[in-house]
Amino acid sequence: MPSPPSAASTGRPAERTWVGITGPPGAGKSTLVSALIAEVRTAGRSVAVVAVDPSSPITGGALLGDRVRMQAYAGDRDVFIRSMASRGHAGGLASTSGAAAAVIDACGFDLVLIETVGTGQAEVEVAAAADTTVVLEAPETGDEVQAIKAGLLEVADLVVVNKGDRPARAADGGPAAGHAGRGRRPKVGSGGAPDRPLPKRPEVLITTASTGAGVPELLASLDRHRVAGRDAATSEARLARAEAQVWAILADRLRASLHAEDRRAATESVLGEVAGHRLDPYTAADRLMGNLVDSDV
Amino acid sequence: MPDRPIKVLIAKPGLDGHDRGAKVLARGLRDEGFEVVYTGLRQTPEMVATAALQEDVDVVGLSILSGAHMTLLPRICRLLAEAGLDDVLVTAGGIIPDDDIPALREAGVAEVFGPGTTIAEVAEFLRTNVRPRD
Numbered sequence: 491m492p493s494p495p496s497a498a499s500t501g502r503p504a505e506r507t508w509v510g511i512t513g514p515p516g517a518g519k520s521t522l523v524s525a526l527i528a529e530v531r532t533a534g535r536s537v538a539v540v541a542v543d544p545s546s547p548i549t550g551g552a553l554l555g556d557r558v559r560m561q562a563y564a565g566d567r568d569v570f571i572r573s574m575a576s577r578g579h580a581g582g583l584a585s586t587s588g589a590a591a592a593v594i595d596a597c598g599f600d601l602v603l604i605e606t607v608g609t610g611q612a613e614v615e616v617a618a619a620a621d622t623t624v625v626l627e628a629p630e631t632g633d634e635v636q637a638i639k640a641g642l643l644e645v646a647d648l649v650v651v652n653k654g655d656r657p658a659r660a661a662d663g664g665p666a667a668g669h670a671g672r673g674r675r676p677k678v679g680s681g682g683a684p685d686r687p688l689p690k691r692p693e694v695l696i697t698t699a700s701t702g703a704g705v706p707e708l709l710a711s712l713d714r715h716r717v718a719g720r721d722a723a724t725s726e727a728r729l730a731r732a733e734a735q736v737w738a739i740l741a742d743r744l745r746a747s748l749h750a751e752d753r754r755a756a757t758e759s760v761l762g763e764v765a766g767h768r769l770d771p772y773t774a775a776d777r778l779m780g781n782l783v784d785s786d787v
Numbered sequence: 788m789p790d791r792p793i794k795v796l797i798a799k800p801g802l803d804g805h806d807r808g809a810k811v812l813a814r815g816l817r818d819e820g821f822e823v824v825y826t827g828l829r830q831t832p833e834m835v836a837t838a839a840l841q842e843d844v845d846v847v848g849l850s851i852l853s854g855a856h857m858t859l860l861p862r863i864c865r866l867l868a869e870a871g872l873d874d875v876l877v878t879a880g881g882i883i884p885d886d887d888i889p890a891l892r893e894a895g896v897a898e899v900f901g902p903g904t905t906i907a908e909v910a911e912f913l914r915t916n917v918r919p920r921d
Contacts, residue, residue, distance in 0.1 A: 557838060558825060564833075565831070571841055572842060577792075615866055728836065
């Protein structure tokens with residue numbers, strides 16, 4: 491299996507600004523990225539985009555359509571757009587998205603945007619890959635209970651309610667924005683351990699990506715977040731990113747090992763037993779891990 | 788990874804506004820296991836070449852119905868070669884008269900798929916003629 495270049499080998503991890511953009515399908519991620527490109531270019535800065543779309547779980551094929559909304563910049567040398575298929579990797583990115591972003595970053599782009607596949611509630615991998623995570627939501631997509639569920643909204647540094655021209659966005663960005671913005675930190679001594687990780691308290695912005703409304707404010711906010719992030723101790727974030735990168739590669743290699751020529755039959759037989767309800771999936775996973783150890787990976 | 792999917796750019800150069808065929812092909816190739824980048828309508832040759840370079844595609848499939856193929860397609864082939872992409876397989880489809888095909892082949896278009904071509908035929912041609920993938 492080839493080894494793509496790693497962030498470590500590019501030599502400028504501290505300088506970069508990687509912004510992850512995630513949210514449900516159709517919320518306007520690609521359109522917002524396009525609007526951000528326009529804003530960044532107006533400011534005379536260069537920008538690269540890694541855009542991930544899902545691979546078919548059935549055929550392995552993919553339709554990568556993010557460029558359609560970014561065509562205006564196809565002739566601009568300071569805009570680089572790379573589409574990637576997720577290739578079976580869960581979590582919202584491809585297993586090589588981080589590596590691709592690192593290579594692009596090493597080319598000196600001022601800003602690297604990482605656009606995930608359309609995500610549901612729990613694909614939070616991008617938060618580890620990026621310095622700043624933007625979670626995009628559309629109006630009319632849920633009530634207050636949706637907004638207080640754990641997952642995607644929790645990892646947002648910025649919550650952007652897009653399609654701000656829709657009447658239902660409400661003045662405050664709707665229930666999701668209200669909860670993301672006003673969530674209270676647990677007080678020490680009120681049941682929460684003092685060193686327990688606290689949820690982020692994201693800023694909430696409203697944009698209309700199709701017209702560009704709110705996009706200058708978003709870019710300004712991204713810049714503020716970058717400066718703040720540079721000042722704060724980021725070793726924890728870097729460790730999380732390293733873990734996410736290694737984890738993604740490890741998961742790929744594990745799968746490949748289990749499907750390698752000499753183990754495929756054993757793997758398929760275990761899977762078949764689970765399918766036939768003769769074996770529970772936990773025991774199956776233990777057995778497959780045992781197969782790997784026995785044959786010395 | 789020898790079984791890396793083949794990455795295809797489906798592009799519509801020129802000014803005609805009909806991309807039903809391009810979309811049907813994009814979807815069909817997706818179902819055949821290809822990774823298809825679709826770029827939308829009204830691409831200039833420069834836009835197509837830039838997208839092919841940035842996306843590192845194995846194949847550029849050009850759909851054109853406007854009649855401007857003798858101008859646009861050779862220009863795209865030349866720009867691809869200038870960008871170092873002379874190992875990328877270029878194919879075309881749409882409304883292209885038979886009489887024009889020899890000149891297009893000469894310019895670097897590997898195959899022209901006219902109306903009635905099946906998705907399976909296109910997929911088979913691409914699998915057979917694509918550059919080796921590491």
